[in-house]
Amino acid sequence: MLSFSVGPCPRLQGRLPPLSLARPRAWSFHAPLRIQCGIRRAGARKPLWRDRVMSTEAIQVVQALKFAKVSSSSSFSPHRVDNVIDARFGRLLKADQLAVLDELQRQNEWQLALQVFAFVQKELWYKSDSALYGNLIFMLGKNKLIEQCEDLFSEFQKEKLQPDTRVYTEMIGAFLQANMVEKAMEKYKSMKELGTNPDKLTLTILIRNLEKVGLHDLASNVRKDCADFVEYPEKFLEKVDKNYPKRKSLKIV
Incomplete structure (x- = not known):
């Protein structure tokens, strides 16, 4: 009967790295964060800074x-x-x-x-950060603490001179949360006059909430602005109408 002995090959000794018996390191995977701003559907907001x-x-x-x-x-x-x-x-x-x-x-x-x-x-x-201010204004706007929102907005102006689109959008959203449409439109007008362009979120928030309270003339003006600030405005407005369909009014005869 033939017998075999299994051992290290002399030619390979010194060439192979030593085997490690340590347990493999456990990795944790996190889903990408979904950042939300302005007026949104209810629900827990994902943390912004926690990566x-x-x-x-x-x-x-x-x-x-x-x-x-x-x-x-x-x-x-x-x-x-x-x-x-x-x-x-x-x-x-x-x-x-x-x-x-x-x-x-x-x-x-x-x-x-x-x-x-x-x-x-x-x-x-x-350092002055629009994301920090935007998050705080969003939080205060949910609680309809408009005075505190305005204080933060003014404070940001002192730190960074001119608020960006994110801060303006959150401020507009806060006013709309408190049903202060006139102030929201004033902030929107000021935003454009000072050269800060509204983005898709800004326009969506305005169109959705103006139409929700029946101010269709103001909403129509915002829709016209989409041609100046959005690429492919027709497709954008179609998406807005699809996601936020208008409520049909019932006429009682």
Whole structure:
């Protein structure tokens, strides 16, 4: 009977890399984020800044801020919140600070978000960012806090002189949320006069909401503007009409 012995080939010794018995690293995959702005359908908003899982420290700070928000008398306690911001939030890295800010907005904790944002503005790394302002105005607009929206808009003008399309769009959306159509149209007019072009989202928000409240003449004017600001305006308007069909009015005889 023939016997064989299996062992390393002398010719290959020293040429092959050593085998590793370590367990393969687990990878996590995240679906692409869908950024939303302006007036949209109801539903939880995906975090903007979280391209990774929040750190344990960031999660703990969010919980600590929410716990500090309500005192024993069940009223908002800004001093307790300030203490948490100074002692714990200020020690976070930039990425974690932004993650905390976005998570507070996602949970509609607008009071906490404004306090945290005020702290962020004092950080050495902070630079005026239209995305930050746009997110905050969107959050405040959902809660119909128009005065706070206008304050942020004015503050952004002081920091960056001229708001961009995103900030204008969120401001217009906030006015429409509060049924302040005249102010929304004034902001839209100012936007165009100052050379900031509306985009498809701006136009969709205006057309949808103006027609919703029966202001078809104003909506018609916005539709005409599509020829100046949108490539292939006919196709764009067809898509708007398909996604947001007009309600038919019933005549009772």
